[in-house]
Amino acid sequence: MQNEIIGLYGIGALVVMLLLRMPIGISLIAVSFSGIWATVGLRPAWGLLTAVPYDFAAKWTLSAIPMFLLMGYICFHAGLTKGLFEACRVWLVRLPGGLAVTSVFASAGFASVTGSSIACAAAMGRIAVPQMIANRYDPALATGSIAAAGTLGALIPPSILLILYGIFVQVPINQLFVGGAIIGIITALSYVFIIIARVMYNPMLAPRIDETPPMRERIAKLLDTWPIIILVTLVLGGMFSGLFTATEAAAVGALLALMFSALRGQLTKEATWRSIVDTLSTTGTLFIISVGANLLTRFLALTGTSELIASTIISLELSGVALLVGITLLYLLLGMFLEPLGAMLLTLPVLLPILDKANIDLIWFGIFLVKLLEVGMITPPIGINVFVIKSAVGNLASLGTIFRGVIWFIVADLAVVALIIAAPEIITYLPSLMPN
Numbered sequence: 001m002q003n004e005i006i007g008l009y010g011i012g013a014l015v016v017m018l019l020l021r022m023p024i025g026i027s028l029i030a031v032s033f034s035g036i037w038a039t040v041g042l043r044p045a046w047g048l049l050t051a052v053p054y055d056f057a058a059k060w061t062l063s064a065i066p067m068f069l070l071m072g073y074i075c076f077h078a079g080l081t082k083g084l085f086e087a088c089r090v091w092l093v094r095l096p097g098g099l100a101v102t103s104v105f106a107s108a109g110f111a112s113v114t115g116s117s118i119a120c121a122a123a124m125g126r127i128a129v130p131q132m133i134a135n136r137y138d139p140a141l142a143t144g145s146i147a148a149a150g151t152l153g154a155l156i157p158p159s160i161l162l163i164l165y166g167i168f169v170q171v172p173i174n175q176l177f178v179g180g181a182i183i184g185i186i187t188a189l190s191y192v193f194i195i196i197a198r199v200m201y202n203p204m205l206a207p208r209i210d211e212t213p214p215m216r217e218r219i220a221k222l223l224d225t226w227p228i229i230i231l232v233t234l235v236l237g238g239m240f241s242g243l244f245t246a247t248e249a250a251a252v253g254a255l256l257a258l259m260f261s262a263l264r265g266q267l268t269k270e271a272t273w274r275s276i277v278d279t280l281s282t283t284g285t286l287f288i289i290s291v292g293a294n295l296l297t298r299f300l301a302l303t304g305t306s307e308l309i310a311s312t313i314i315s316l317e318l319s320g321v322a323l324l325v326g327i328t329l330l331y332l333l334l335g336m337f338l339e340p341l342g343a344m345l346l347t348l349p350v351l352l353p354i355l356d357k358a359n360i361d362l363i364w365f366g367i368f369l370v371k372l373l374e375v376g377m378i379t380p381p382i383g384i385n386v387f388v389i390k391s392a393v394g395n396l397a398s399l400g401t402i403f404r405g406v407i408w409f410i411v412a413d414l415a416v417v418a419l420i421i422a423a424p425e426i427i428t429y430l431p432s433l434m435p436n
Contacts, residue, residue: 003039007305010035014296014346024342025285028292032299039302048298053291060247061167066283067250068158071235071257072114073275075228076123078261078268083224084109085127090213090221097199097206099135100145103128104191107149108184109225111156112232113257117340117377121150121385125392138205139397141198144405147385148191148413151374154340156184157236158253161340161373163246164290165366168348172363173246174239175431179367181236182427183420187371190412198408227260242434286341293345300349310353323358324421327351328372335376339384344373367427368420375413378406 010031017027029049037045056062075081088102088109095101103124110120124146132142154161157177166173199206213221235253238244244252261267300306318326334343355365377385386402397405420427 003303004305004308006035006038007300007303007308010299010303011305011350018338018342018346024338024346025288025292028289028296028346032292032295035299036295036302039299048295052294052298056291056294057287059167061163061173062287064158064163064173064247064250065160065286066279067247067254068115068160068163069279069282070275071158071231071250071253072116072119073278074254074257074261074267074271075113075231076119077271077274077278078257078264078266079271080227080231080257080261080264080266081110081113081123082127083221084228085124087221087225090218093209093211093213095196096203096208097137097141097145097195098209099128099132099137100141100195100199100206101192103132103146104149104152104188104195107146108152108156108188109228109232111153111184112158112236113228113253115153115156115158115160117150117153117374117385118388120153121147121388122392124150125389129389129393129396132206133396135209136207138405140401140405141195141205142405143389143393143397143402144407144409145191145195147378147383147389147402147406148409149188150385150388151377152184152188154370154374154377155180155187155367157181157239158246158250159370160286161344161370162366164286164341165344165348165369166246168290168293168345169352169362169366171366172431172434174242175363175434176366177236177246178240178431178434179363179427180370182430183367183371183416186419186426187374187413187416190416191409194408194412227257227264231256231260240434289341289345293349296346297349306350306353309350310357313354314357320358320360321421323354324368328417331369331372331376332379335373335379335383337382338376340370340373340377343376344369361424361428363431364420364424364427368417371413371417371420375410375417378410 014027014031018024033045033049036048085102085106088106092098092102107120107124110123114120128146129142133139157180159180162176162180163173166176231253235249239246239249377383380403389402390399
């Protein structure tokens with residue numbers, strides 16, 4: 001039992017370091033290295049510390065991450081995504097809460113080329129919130145709808161969280177993307193339902209805008225987004241049809257983003273430089289955390305702690321639903337304090353043995369997990385998207401107002417989580433038809 005005790009002490013030390021707000025990547029590496037040292041000695045610990053980063057980074061599939069990031073940052077910095085909000089606005093403005101509904105669909109479109117919830121929330125917050133406030137929308141509805149819609153970047157392909165999950169648990173990324181797209185669409189529609197229902201019940205939340213754009217303007221605005229339409233169609237269509245792997249699709253997407261930006265005369269030196277720097281910075285951060293998670297997996301396996309925890313939980317003979325409810329509560333709690341990637345990679349080494357013993361489908365669980373992480377991005381007190389929106393809108397809304405605005409969308413998210421548990425075939429059916 002001595003090794004298992006070392007593992008439990010390691011988990012405790014990791015929790016303390018995270019509570020002290022130490023960077024999660026550094027915390028994972030420090031605890032894992034120290035624990036392996038205490039378990040099998042210094043030389044094996046150094047050996048793993050030098051071998052694991054290379055073994056992880058050498059995976060060919062990982063090259064999809066910087067390529068998808070580069071595609072998204074080029075689209076963002078070169079301005080290819082600017083027309084999404086206007087294109088959606090001219091078609092949807094007449095609906096109850098039309099500008100908020102527009103924000104949801106524009107965010108979904110933005111997410112489909114960036115894969116980043118934070119970038120999505122920041123961009124839409126700057127564009128849409130001032131327009132909604134100017135049209136006398138309730139500030140909580142205006143900011144809450146965009147904070148929630150920004151989380152779609154975690155689900156809608158190309159989701160960086162789904163790529164890392166697929167690599168970590170060794171399941172096909174294309175199948176994860178199909179499942180993520182399905183739940184992403186359901187989530188977006190649930191947000192739209194919440195907005196329309198609330199505004200119909202209380203029209204003062206979003207006074208109707210008396211504007212009927214002519215069909216010519218609608219078509220012109222839609223055609224102005226042609227780079228995004230072509231990019232999404234070719235990249236996602238290529239993946240879902242089996243023409244591209246996720247890695248190949250990422251490379252094609254980055255190349256197309258460069259070409260379209262150049263054709264429109266928007267590929268400036270500044271946009272190119274900022275895209276490259278942001279890509280390298282984000283990739284480095286992701287890789288450090290991922291290496292730490294891999295080391296933690298080795299540490300828990302060496303000590304037998306993950307097996308001990310899994311056996312203990314399975315011995316409780318919980319039903320499948322009870323187990324999933326427990327996992328849901330765990331991630332809702334973690335979402336209050338940790339950013340999504342850290343919460344995922346921190347817990348997967350412990351949860352995977354449990355999922356294996358409980359015979360839970362890992363494709364299904366990946367979508368379920370990312371959906372829970374998405375909810376955590378708007379859960380108080382550290383809902384990261386709420387702080388992003390606050391930074392984007394300045395004095396137009398307080399933090400309290402934004403948190404008040406996201407409550408309704410958290411309810412919608414929990415309804416979607418319940419649907420995923422009650423009807424898992426919503427996720428698993430289409431991926432099961434795809435080749436591995």
